[in-house]
Amino acid sequence: MSGTQPSAIRSTFTRWLRDRSFLSGLTALLILMAVLGTVMRHNYLLFHLCAELFAVAVAMTIFTIAWNTRDTNQSPFLAFVGLSMPGIALLDLLHAIAFPGMNVIGEAGANQSTQLWIAARGLQAAVFLAAPLLTEKRLRTGDVLLIQAAVVACTLLSIFTFDIMPDSFVPDVGLTPFKVSAEYAFSTAAVVACLLLCRKRRQFEPKVFGLTFAGIALLAPQELIFTLYTDPHGAMNALGHFIKILSFYLLYRAIIVTALQNPYDLAFYRMRRSEEALRDHLSGLESLIATRTAELRESEARWRALLECSNDWFWETDERGRFTALSPRAQESTGRGGAELLGFTHADLLDRNRPEEDFPALTEALHRREPFRRLSFPLASPGGSGRWVMVSGTPRYDGNGAFLGYRGTTSDISARRQSAEAARQKQTMAALGSLVGGLAHEINNLLQPVISLSDLARGRAGEDRKLHTYLNAIHDSGVKARTIMRDVLQFARVEVAESPPGNLEEAVHSALELAAPSMPASIETLARLEPGLKAVTITATELTQVLLNLIQNARDAMPQGGTLTIGARSLLLRERDASRRQLGEGDYVRLTVADTGTGMDEATRQRVFDPFFTTKPVGTGTGLGLSVVYGIVRNGGGDILVESAPGRGTSFIIDLPTALTGGPGQTTHGMLVHGEGAGR
Incomplete structure (x- = not known):
């Protein structure tokens, strides 16, 4: 507990001034001091005896009250101080009758009287130091009395029997260093006792604390004054006794108030203090709960934000x-x-x-x-x-x-798998393109003499119809094989001439017109094209070929009819999406061909662009249509995806980069397309 604050001291003095019993007692004490002052001027021995007897009487009164209220006194501190008074009173009484000039105790003189004073003050300082430590712990009465009896007995033996206590006063010289040092030690002890008492002030009712604190605090100036006199009958000695009287009176008032006038006020005061402490604790808990709640809300908001991100x-x-x-x-x-x-x-x-x-x-x-x-x-x-x-x-x-x-x-992980699948498919198709392209080139070279020589042989076969039939079959098979090889070379993109960028809107209308004769009436065709689409990097012919292949696949996937939707819109691919799909960042046109047909399972979807892979009956397809579409799109710097599930239809999504007007085959991303192996 911190020390007494000035405001607390002022409020304590204000309460004292409003207490009539305190004021009346203080008035009586001042009158007594005035009478003792008058006596001192005429007879110092009588004054000294009266002052000491007054202190002895007050001490014994305090002891009597403490003894008789030991079961009801709510303050272990004041009970200990009161029960310790007999030893102090006895030493003070012996000091009074051993004072020079009294001639009561044999040859006792100023030195023995001063030694008894030192012993009494030493015991008093020890009591004041120990008492603050006992504000909540009560000692047994017998132990307190036994301890002080032992202290008093040892003191008297050391002074009168063994003469081992150091001298305190030497006639014609004055106070000895031992006596002065002892007085300083007692003053220091009084200050320390006050500090300890302040730390325990919440254990006292304010009025009792003020009286007790003042009574103990007066011990410090009292003992300092007793280091200044040279004559036991001098004025400084008298001043010290006046302060001693006031100190004992204040302690007496504290005992009276606590033990006699308001014996249970301290209990109620402690209850109030406990209630206040509990209220403060609850307030602290509420504050702590509010703080923890705010922290929890902040933590919840932080985790919620993390969840959102x-x-x-x-x-x-x-x-x-x-x-x-x-x-x-x-x-x-x-x-x-x-x-x-x-x-x-x-x-x-x-x-x-x-x-x-x-x-x-x-x-x-x-x-x-x-x-x-x-x-x-x-x-x-x-x-x-x-x-x-x-x-x-x-x-x-x-x-x-x-x-x-x-x-x-x-x-x-759809995007991740899509990216991995695109990379795998690109590598697979690139390897297939290289292999199939080389093979197709060689086969194409071998087919050339078959077609040419069979055509030449037909002109020299004459009228032999059977031979004409054989040669026509050879020639037609070679032409069909060459057409297939051209599709293979188109997929591989080994030889493609540069041509201007294609207009998507014109290509869509052209493809729909070309496909219209083969489209059954049960299939509805819708075109949803964003106006003002930019030209793309592949040619109009290639666009038409791509669309015709996709339209034919959609037609075959809807034998019972359905809806074919062709859509196109502008698209800006950011770096993140572009890199995931292994494309360049920039402007694209997204072409979508969707049907409501039978759809395909996952295994079929993953192989749909493989060359010569087909789900159609033998003899109805070569399996190169979608492979050619893939080759055209990838070599044009674009990408193609397929989304499908059984019974849910199929959607082909093609992203084609827009072309610059500066030259053929150049995209807005600064990439050159077309040519051997482009885009793979």
Whole structure:
């Protein structure tokens, strides 16, 4: 506890001035001091005896009160001080009757009297030092009396029997260094006792604390004054006794107020202080709770922001594997809000029309209640957009070890797989293009003499119809083979002449006109083209060839009829999306050819651009149509994707870079296209 503040001291003095009993007692004390002052001028011995007897009487009164109220006194501090008074009173009485001129105790003189004074003040200082440490601990009465009896006995033996106590006063010389040092020590002890008492002030009622503090504090100036006199009958000696009288009176008032007038005020005061401390503690707890709540809200907001920024979505399940909580990011992958997925399981998210991949391992881990990491499976999402997710999770248990469910994260890896698939497909097609292109070139060279010589032989066959039939079959087969080889070379892009950029709008209308005669009436064709589209890097002929191939595939995929939609719009690819798809950043035109046909499974979708791969019956297709489309698009600096699922139709998405007007085959990204191996 900190020391007494000036405001507290002022308020204490103000209460004293309003206390009539205190003022009346103080008035009586001042009158007594005035009478003693008068006596001192006429007879110092009588004054000294009266002053000491007054102190002895007050001390014994304090002891009597403390003894008789030891069971009801609520202050262990004041009870200890009161019970310690007999020893101090006895030493003061012996000091008074041993004073020079009294001639009561044999040959006792000024030295013995001063030694008794030092002993009494030493005992008093020790009591004042020990008392603040006993504000909450009560000693047994017998122990207190036994200790002071032992101290008094040792003091008297050291002075009168063994004469081992150092001299305190030498006639014609004055006070000895021992006496002066002792007085300084007692003053210091009084100051320390006041400091200790201030630390315990909350244990006292304010009025009692003020009286006690003042009574102890007066011991310091009192002992300092007793280091200044040279004559035991001098004025400085008298002043010290006046201060001693006042000190004992203040302690007497403290005991009276606590033990007699208001014996239970201290208990009630402590109860009030405890109530105030409890209120302060509750206030502190409320403040702490408010602070912790604010910190929790801040932490929650921080984690919520992190959840919002995260590319993953977070989930929790119950013990049966049903989702009980999902972060908002789940809607971006599943196409459904988090609330719609509550009660679903991971099995409900699986797209069973595509390969399951790691889903059996996920099912096994959930069954065994084991943690799992980075397991991927196809996600069933509205519209059949063909998304993939990767999940990680860990089981949850309560404090008793009961299984509660799982907590984990899900990452949408569709873009990553798409990028990896595009890279793989590009490498595969590049290798196939090199192989097939070289092979087609050689076969094309071998076909040239077959066609030429068979044509020459037909002119020399004369009238032999059977020979004409054989030679026509050879010639027609060679021509068909050369046409196939040209398609192969078109896919491989070994030999392509530079030509001006193509106009997408004109190519779409041209392709639709060319395909119209073969389109059944059950198929509705829609064209949704954004006006003002820029020219692209492939030629109008190539555009028409690409569109015709895709339109024919869409027609064949809708034997029962449906809708064919061709759309085109401008697109700006940022660096992140462009690099993922291995394209250059810049302006593109997105061409979409979508049908509502039978669709294809995942295995077919992954091989749809492979040369000579076809799902059509033998003899109805070469398997080069989509391979040629892929070759044209990639060599034009673009990219082609396919989205499909059984029963959900198919969409071919082609992104073609826009071309500059400065020259053929140059894109807005500064890339040259066309030519051997371009774009692979």
